[in-house]
Amino acid sequence: MKHFRNIGILAIAAFSFFYTEKIANLTLEKNELYQNIKDESNHYNEKAIDAFIENDTIVPGLNGKSVNIKNSFYNMKELNAFNSYYLIYDTSYPEVTLENNKDKVVERGNKGKKSVAFVIEYNKKLIDYFNENKIDASILIDNKTFNKTEKLEQINNEVDKYNDVENLINKYSTNTHICYISKSNEKLCRKNNKYLVKTNKIVNNNTFIDIKNNIESGDIYYIDKSMDVKNIKILINSIIYKDLDIIRLSKMLSEERD
Numbered sequence: 001m002k003h004f005r006n007i008g009i010l011a012i013a014a015f016s017f018f019y020t021e022k023i024a025n026l027t028l029e030k031n032e033l034y035q036n037i038k039d040e041s042n043h044y045n046e047k048a049i050d051a052f053i054e055n056d057t058i059v060p061g062l063n064g065k066s067v068n069i070k071n072s073f074y075n076m077k078e079l080n081a082f083n084s085y086y087l088i089y090d091t092s093y094p095e096v097t098l099e100n101n102k103d104k105v106v107e108r109g110n111k112g113k114k115s116v117a118f119v120i121e122y123n124k125k126l127i128d129y130f131n132e133n134k135i136d137a138s139i140l141i142d143n144k145t146f147n148k149t150e151k152l153e154q155i156n157n158e159v160d161k162y163n164d165v166e167n168l169i170n171k172y173s174t175n176t177h178i179c180y181i182s183k184s185n186e187k188l189c190r191k192n193n194k195y196l197v198k199t200n201k202i203v204n205n206n207t208f209i210d211i212k213n214n215i216e217s218g219d220i221y222y223i224d225k226s227m228d229v230k231n232i233k234i235l236i237n238s239i240i241y242k243d244l245d246i247i248r249l250s251k252m253l254s255e256e257r258d
Contacts (some may be wrong), residue, residue, distance in 0.1 A: 011163040016165075019090065022027065028070065028073065031073070032074060032251060033073060033077070033080060033081070033082065034069070034073045036082045037067065037069050037073055037076070037082060037087075038069050039073050040067075040082060040084075041066070041067035041069055041072075041087075044065075044067050044084065044089075045065065045066045045067060046062075046064050046065050046066075046257070047048050047092070048061065048062065048063055048064030048092045048093055048094045048095075049061045049062040049064070049094060049110065049112065050094045050095055050097075051094060051095035051097055051098050051101065051255075052063050053096065053098075053104060054099060056104060056105055057104055057105050057106070057107050058098060058104035058253075059106070059107075059108055059109070059110055059218070060097075060098045060100050060106065060109060060110050060252075060253050060254070060255055061094035061096060061097060061098070061110065061255050062094070062110055062112050062113075062255055062256075062257055063091050063092065063093055063094070063255050063257060064091070064092035064093070064094075064257055065089040065090070065091055065092070065257070066089060066090050066092065067087050067088070067089060068088045068089060068090050072086065072087045072088045072090040075087075078227065082175070083129055092258040093255070094255060097255060098118075098159070098195065098253060098255065100196070100232045102193060102195060102196070103190070103196075104194045104196070104234040105181065105197065105198050106195065106196065106197045106198075106220075106253060107197075107198060107199055107200065107212050107220070108199065108219060108220055109217075109219075109220060109252035110216040110218055111216070111217040111218040111246075112217075112257070113217060113218060113247070113251075113252060113257075114217050114236045114243075114244055114245060115217060115218070115244055115246065115247045115251075115252065116215065116217065116218070116219040116220070116221065116244055116245075116246055116247075117136075117137075117138065117219075117221070117225035117246070117247055117248060117249045117251070117252040118130070118135075118136075118137040118138065118221050118223055118246065118249075119137070119138050119139075119140065119155070119180055119197070119199070119220060119221065119222050119223065119249055120137050120138065120139045120140065120223045120225075121140055121151075121222070121223060121224055121225040122139060122140060122141060122142075122145045122174045122225060122231055123223075123225040123226075123227070125229055126223060126225070126227060126229060126232065127139060127150075127152065128138040129150060129153060129229050129232065129233075131151055133178055134254045135236065135246055136152070136153075136246055136248045136251075137152050137153070137223075137246070137248065138152065138153040138154070138155050138176075138178075138248050138249040138250070139152050139153065139154050139155065140155050140157035140180055141155065141156070141157060141158075141165070142157055142161075142165065143160075143161040143164055143165055145160050146160055146165055146168050146169070148171075148173070149170070149172075150173070152248070153174070153176060153248040153249065153250060154169060155176065155178050155179070155180060155218060156169060156175075156179070157180060159160065159184050159185050159188060162185075162188055162192075176195075176249070176250040177193075177195055178194060178195045178197055178249055178250060178253065179192075179195065179197065180197050180198065180222075181196050181197065181198045184196075195253055197220065197249065197253070199219075199220040199221065199222050201219055201220060201221045201222060202222045202224060203221050203222065203223050203224060203227060203232075203235065204226055204227055205227060205228055205231055207233045208227070208232075208234065208235050211235065212234060212235050212238045215238055215239055215242050215244070216252075217244055218252075220252060
């Protein structure tokens with residue numbers, strides 16, 4: 001008898017919770033601010049974009065986002081007015097991702113990033129310029145050039161002492177697990193399940209004018225170590241003029257939108 005009584009109490013509690021929740025939702029639906037958020041949400045929702053695969057190459061996808069109407073309402077409740085700054089989003093993810101296709105090579109990033117990325121062949125003057133001007137970039141380093149205090153992103157470009165450099169990056173920096181592939185390291189990069197990158201946008205003192213005149217969002221630029229700083233400045237000014245951000249390579253490969 002006691003057992004049935006407990007079941008009855010639980011059933012009443014469950015029904016009460018369901019009923020209270022339903023009443024609360026109906027009340028929200030009639031709230032002017034809630035309705036305003038609901039009406040405006042379609043302007044801020046963005047669908048996830050699948051990574052694009054063509055032969056042996058891949059362009060990373062982008063996560064989607066949708067306004068969480070209820071949470072956004074509670075976030076704006078004290079304001080009692082719509083403000084997009086206080087919107088709260090739920091994230092949706094692509095079905096085709098870079099993570100599940102790491103055997104493919106990234107030649108460029110997603111145009112939706114509205115950004116470009118630099119990969120710098122090691123050159124101290126170039127690295128100093130990027131650091132001094134607080135411009136993001138990724139540096140190819142080896143056992144001799146790794147710098148535990150470096151602010152720019154460092155990518156393992158070592159072959160003979162690959163594991164030694166991996167350990168250094170793991171200890172003193174953030175390991176992005178990216179490989180800029182070449183004939184000498186491709187097998188090693190694939191064996192270690194790295195993200196594979198190789199661009200045809202090779203920037204040197206002879207090519208930078210042509211590249212400057214054909215800048216596109218998603219471009220990945222490989223900066224030859226012979227490149228003059230004055231020519232890099234010209235290229236960067238052209239990128240800024242096009243209203244594109246300059247981001248590190250790991251961010252270009254990421255499916256996060258921001």
